[in-house]
Structure formats: C-alpha cells, structure tokens
Amino acid sequence: MSNWVTIRGRRLSFQVPRRTIAVLAALFLVNVIVMIACIGFGSTFISPLAVIRSLLGIGDSSNDMIIFTLRMPRVVIAVMVGSMLAVSGALLQGIVRNPLTSPDVIGISGGASLGTIVFILYFSHVSIRFMPISSIAGAFGAALLIYLFAYRGGITPLRLVLIGIGMATALTAVSYMLILTASFTPTAVAVKAFTFMTGSIYGVSWTKDVLTLLPWLVVLMPVALIYARHLNVQELGDEVAASVGSSVNAKRTMLLFVSVALAGAAVAIGGTINFIGLMAPHIARKLVGPAYGGVIPVSALIGSLVLLLSDLVARVAFIPLDIPAGVFTAAVGAPFFVYLLYRHRHS
Amino acid sequence: MKGASRVSAIQADKLTLSYGKKPIFSDLDLRIPEGRITVFIGSNGCGKSTLLRSLARLLKPEQGTVLLGGSEIAKLSGKEIARRLAILPQGPLAPEGLTVHQLVKQGRYPYQSFLQQWSREDEAMVNKALQATGMDELAGRSIDSLSGGQRQRAWIAMTLAQNTSTILLDEPTTFLDMAHQIEILDLLFDLNERENRTVAMVLHDINLACRYAHHIVAVKAGAVYAEGAPEEIVDEKLIREVFGMECQVTRDPILGTPLVIPYGKGRKVTARE
Numbered sequence: 001m002s003n004w005v006t007i008r009g010r011r012l013s014f015q016v017p018r019r020t021i022a023v024l025a026a027l028f029l030v031n032v033i034v035m036i037a038c039i040g041f042g043s044t045f046i047s048p049l050a051v052i053r054s055l056l057g058i059g060d061s062s063n064d065m066i067i068f069t070l071r072m073p074r075v076v077i078a079v080m081v082g083s084m085l086a087v088s089g090a091l092l093q094g095i096v097r098n099p100l101t102s103p104d105v106i107g108i109s110g111g112a113s114l115g116t117i118v119f120i121l122y123f124s125h126v127s128i129r130f131m132p133i134s135s136i137a138g139a140f141g142a143a144l145l146i147y148l149f150a151y152r153g154g155i156t157p158l159r160l161v162l163i164g165i166g167m168a169t170a171l172t173a174v175s176y177m178l179i180l181t182a183s184f185t186p187t188a189v190a191v192k193a194f195t196f197m198t199g200s201i202y203g204v205s206w207t208k209d210v211l212t213l214l215p216w217l218v219v220l221m222p223v224a225l226i227y228a229r230h231l232n233v234q235e236l237g238d239e240v241a242a243s244v245g246s247s248v249n250a251k252r253t254m255l256l257f258v259s260v261a262l263a264g265a266a267v268a269i270g271g272t273i274n275f276i277g278l279m280a281p282h283i284a285r286k287l288v289g290p291a292y293g294g295v296i297p298v299s300a301l302i303g304s305l306v307l308l309l310s311d312l313v314a315r316v317a318f319i320p321l322d323i324p325a326g327v328f329t330a331a332v333g334a335p336f337f338v339y340l341l342y343r344h345r346h347s
Numbered sequence: 348m349k350g351a352s353r354v355s356a357i358q359a360d361k362l363t364l365s366y367g368k369k370p371i372f373s374d375l376d377l378r379i380p381e382g383r384i385t386v387f388i389g390s391n392g393c394g395k396s397t398l399l400r401s402l403a404r405l406l407k408p409e410q411g412t413v414l415l416g417g418s419e420i421a422k423l424s425g426k427e428i429a430r431r432l433a434i435l436p437q438g439p440l441a442p443e444g445l446t447v448h449q450l451v452k453q454g455r456y457p458y459q460s461f462l463q464q465w466s467r468e469d470e471a472m473v474n475k476a477l478q479a480t481g482m483d484e485l486a487g488r489s490i491d492s493l494s495g496g497q498r499q500r501a502w503i504a505m506t507l508a509q510n511t512s513t514i515l516l517d518e519p520t521t522f523l524d525m526a527h528q529i530e531i532l533d534l535l536f537d538l539n540e541r542e543n544r545t546v547a548m549v550l551h552d553i554n555l556a557c558r559y560a561h562h563i564v565a566v567k568a569g570a571v572y573a574e575g576a577p578e579e580i581v582d583e584k585l586i587r588e589v590f591g592m593e594c595q596v597t598r599d600p601i602l603g604t605p606l607v608i609p610y611g612k613g614r615k616v617t618a619r620e
Contacts, residue, residue, distance in 0.1 A: 003487065006465060006470075008465070008466075008467070011462055011463075012462040012463060013462075013463050013464060013465045013466050013467075013469075014464050014465055015452075015464065015465035015470075097442075226461050229456070229459065229461070229464065232453060233453050233456050235441075235442045235445075236439060236440075236441060236442075236450075236453060237436070237439055237440060239400075239405055239434075239436040239439075240435075240436060240439055240453075242404075242405055242425065243403065243405070243429065243433060243434045243435070243436070243506075244429050244433075244453060244454060244456040244457055244509060245424070245425040245426035245427075245428060245429030245430070245456060245457035246425060246456060247425055285443075285444060289444050289445070289446065289449070290442040290443065290444050290445050290449075291445075291449055
C-alpha cells in the first residue's frame with residue numbers, strides 16, 4: 001500500500017500522506033468527544049446522550065438553556081482560540097526557523113494583551129465591541145516594533161527571537177505596571193485585568209465573543225493553508241527558497257501578518273493563554289512530520305484539544321471556583337518549554 | 348581559449364560586487380560555457396562563493412549585468428530563473444524529520460501553484476531525480492538519518508527535480524570523506540556527460556578540480572587570475588600565485604589530468620630495492 005494519496009483533477013493536483021489523513025480524522029473525532037464531555041461537565045452534570053439529544057434539537061428545555069447559552073459558547077471559543085493560537089505558533093516557528101518560538105514567547109501576545117489592558121483600564125466606558133480592535137492593534141504594534149528592531153536589509157531568525165523575548169518581557173511589565181499604578185482603578189476592574197493576563201474564557205457569549213472572532217478565523221485560516229507551500233521552502237533556508245524561485249521576503253511578510261493577526265484576535269477573546277502556540281506545532285510535527293500542509297491543520301486540532309481540556313479542568317476541578325484556563329496551559333506548557341530548551345541545548 | 352568559443356550558459360559583464368560595504372570584485376567579465384563543467388578555485392576568502400552566488404542572483408551586483416542564456420537575470424522573475432538555473436548553497440540544513448522524498452519535491456516549487464501541487468510531470472521529475480542520484484531506495488528515510496554523502500545526494504536530487512539546464516553548487520564536497528567526494532563528483536560528471544547539463548561549482552581540492560573540470564576559473568583577491576582547461580593553465584606558477592604554495596605539478600597516473608603535489612614537510616620514505 002502506498003504511503004501517499006494522490007488527488008488529481010483537471011485543474012488541481014495534491015499529494016497527501018496517508019498518515020496525515022488518518023491523524024486528522026482521529027484528532028477530529030477526539031475533539032468531538034471532548035467537546036461533548038466539556039458540554040456535559042459542570043456544576044450540573046448532563047450525560048453525553050442528553051448533550052447529543054440537545055444538539056440534535058430533541059433534548060429537554062432545561063438542558064438546552066445550560067448547553068446553548070452557558071457551555072456551548074465557551075466550548076466553541078476554546079476551539080477557536082486554541083486553534084488560532086496553535087496555527088499562529090506553527091507559522092511563526094516556520095518563519096523564524098526556530099522551534100523555541102511562539103507568539104507569546106516573542107512578545108506578540110504581550111502586545112495584544114497590553115492593547116486589551118489599556119482598553120479595560122481607560123476605555124471601559126466605550127462599547128466592549130471595540131476591545132478586540134485595541135488588542136489586535138497592540139499585537140501589530142508589538143510586531144512592528146520587533147520588525148523595526150530586527151530588520152537589517154532582511155530579518156535573521158536569531159535577531160528576531162532575541163529582540164522578541166526582550167519585547168515580551170517589557171510589554172508584560174508595562175501591562176502589570178499599568179494595572180498596579182492606575183490609582184483610580186476599582187478593584188473589580190483590576191481583578192478583571194489580572195484574570196485577562198492569565199488567560200481565561202470565562203463567561204463568553206455568542207454575540208459578544210464568537211461573532212467577533214469568527215471573521216478573523218474564517219479569513220486567516222485558509223490563507224495560512226494556502227501559504228503552507230511557501231513556508232515549506234522557507235524552512236530549507238532563505239538561499240534555497242530563493243533558488244527554487246520563492247520571493248522570500250514578500251512571502252515572509254505575509255506569513256508574519258497572518259500569524260500576528262491570528263494571535264492578536266485570539267488574545268482579544270481568550271486573554272494571554274500561554275504555551276499553546278509553542279506546544280501544538282511540536283506535537284503536530286511528531287505526528288505528521290514537518291511539511292506544513294499537514295502541520296497547520298493538525299496543530300489547529302491539537303491547539304483546540306489542549307484548550308478544551310485545560311478549560312475543562314479549570315472549570316470543574318475547583319468547583320465553585322472557576323480558574324483561568326491559562327493557568328493549566330502554563331502548568332503543562334512551562335515544563336514542555338524547559339524540555340525543549342534541554343533538547344536543543346546543543347544547537 | 349577553449350571555453351570562450353562555446354555558447355555561454357551564464358555571462359557576467361562588468362560585474363562589481365560588494366559584501367556589505369567591502370568591495371570584492373570590480374569590473375569582472377566572466378563566461379560559464381554551456382554543457383561543460385566549470386570549477387572555481389582559489390584560496391579561502393578570495394570571493395569565489397560570492398561570485399557563484401551573484402551568478403545565481405542570490406547576491407545583487409552593485410554594477411554590471413548577469414545574462415542567463417542571453418536574458419538579463421535581474422529582469423526575470425524568480426520562478427523563471429528557477430526553471431533554468433538551480434543553485435545548491437553551501438551546507439544547507441533540512442528541518443528535523445523531513446524525508447528525502449519531501450525534500451526532493453520542493454525542487455518542483457517553480458512549477459507549482461496552490462491548486463497544482465503534484466502534477467504528473469512533478470511526479471515524473473521527482474522520480475527521475477531520485478533515480479539519477481541513486482536515492483530512490485532511501486526516499487522514505489528522513490534526512491537526519493542519512494550519512495553525509497547520502498544527504499548531499501538528496502540535496503542534489505532536489506536541484507535536479509528543478510529540471511534546469513544549469514546547476515551551480517557551492518562546495519558540494521565539503522565535510523565529506525574522500526570516497527563520498529568522489530561519489531558526488533562522479534554523479535555530477537555523469538549528469539554532464541549524459542544529459543549535457545551545465546555544471547559550475549566551487550571546489551577546495553585542486554586535484555579533484557583538475558580531474559572533473561573542463562574549465563577552471565582561478566580566483567585571486569577579487570579578480571580572475573586565469574581561466575581555461577586545467578591542463579593548459581594549472582602549473583607551478585598558478586599555484587604559487589593563487590594559493591601561495593610551492594609545488595610540483597605532474598600528471599594523474601590514472602587519467603592524465605594535472606596533479607598538484609605540494610612541497611612542504613613530511614616524512615621521507617626511500618623505496619626498498
């Protein structure tokens with residue numbers, strides 16, 4: 001049996017490893033099962049069967065209320081934010097050819113959360129709908145600063161990473177300083193800002209959060225997939241990429257734009273949920289190898305799975321307390337980062 | 348000169364190159380003869396790699412033009428160039444876990460689009476490249492698991508999949524043991540013989556350069572010191588001027604090409620009667 005599935009039509013042709021198809025199908029199934037579990041667990045337990053009945057529109061009305069207004073939006077947001085952070089990280093790791101990179105490590109998420117903190121502290125009288133815009137602007141601001149500092153007739157990966165790490169630290173410091181020194185900040189607002197800094201998808205709603213995030217996801221994810229083959233040649237080094245005819249800097253700028261926008265939009269809704277962008281692409285590469293046509297969708301499904309599970313634990317383990325999901329992604333992610341540092345200690 | 352009478356695959360006119368602010372070549376004219384093997388030799392840091400990279404548009408010249416098969420390279424699109432000319436840079440690195448097949452596939456990039464990622468021609472060319480380099484058996488292996496020689500063959504297969512008439516290589520034999528150096532150079536020699544591809548490369552080993560090259564370009568301190576067939580230009584004077592080394596030039600007992608034997612020190616063994 002061949003290891004590849006070849007699809008050829010009149011205008012299109014693709015070659016997909018059989019393994020990637022199997023992994024995608026399995027991860028999709030696991031995601032669905034975990035989603036049903038996430039909808040079921042909580043202060044009121046709803047059995048998987050009852051969840052499925054409600055989803056099919058034949059459940060009882062008290063369950064419907066809990067499922068559709070309280071738990072579903074949160075589950076859907078976990079899927080969206082998790083997958084967007086994961087794909088953002090996958091793109092970024094490819095762009096800078098550095099496996100120790102992710103939007104939170106190099107300061108893009110830091111910029112997004114600074115944008116959001118500024119909004120929470122100073123513009124809370126303005127409609128909450130503008131909050132994501134402030135956050136995405138922050139992400140682009142940070143990316144632009146990193147770019148300006150790192151650009152010297154081209155961007156070398158190492159320079160980008162070093163400047164990014166400094167930027168991440170500085171931006172987080174500025175965020176905390178703003179929260180702590182704004183003397184007029186009511187405690188409630190400060191708590192909200194701190195919760196946001198840890199990354200929480202508590203109390204999200206269809207209209208406020210899901211609909212705000214959806215357009216970004218729908219536009220950016222396909223672009224990421226279309227650009228997968230450009231990223232594949234960039235992974236071989238700038239000179240090889242140029243040798244096979246890729247316009248390296250133009251493609252890289254576009255990829256950076258997509259990665260930053262994905263992270264910025266995800267942070268606006270989910271807060272600074274760390275390490276998903278770092279971990280998911282690594283797990284994806286272990287499963288399907290380094291080709292980006294596979295890494296991007298597999299990362300998305302893993303990112304979604306990690307955030308679903310983290311949020312489930314955060315929500316259920318300490319009832320009635322609702323812990324920010326970011327605490328648990330960090331609990332898994334920080335040791336993983338240390339492991340990566342250890343493994344790459346010689347390179 | 349033999350080379351000059353042939354058609355040029357690549358022609359450089361009045362090329363001025365700098366690396367940062369440091370000028371390296373000025374007003375350089377050069378021709379890479381079509382269908383031949385050209386080898387650049389010279390001491391470390393003489394600019395031969397820079398020159399090769401500028402011929403492949405990886406380095407923009409300050410002044411002057413590079414013509415690829417008669418058309419100005421600066422006016423061609425990246426993909427157009429990539430369908431005519433492939434360059435393998437020195438010591439390329441593949442991402443962890445990439446298989447030989449996945450690497451060789453990337454050579455098809457200039458022929459692909461988002462919807463056409465694996466045409467019949469792509470498949471045929473990749474298979475041909477794998478066969479020509481003897482890598483078909485190893486196609487499913489990851490690059491990191493290969494020996495140095497096999498790895499270099501995989502990269503050469505990628506440039507072959509580009510299906511270009513001209514291939515440039517920057518020190519393709521560096522870090523390889525002698526057997527693997529010969530293996531790589533034999534492969535390039537065969538490609539030139541059988542498919543009439545133009546090969547131009549930088550080599551460190553003068554004796555191997557003399558053995559495989561039809562045309563040698565000796566570079567010294569930002570200028571071409573001499574060029575021509577090895578048997579016509581490689582002598583004691585050239586080695587002294589270009590490499591700053593005293594030697595005796597004799598003939599390779601197997602192929603008759605020039606063989607450079609350095610003076611310098613070493614044990615002396617007198618043959619037993």
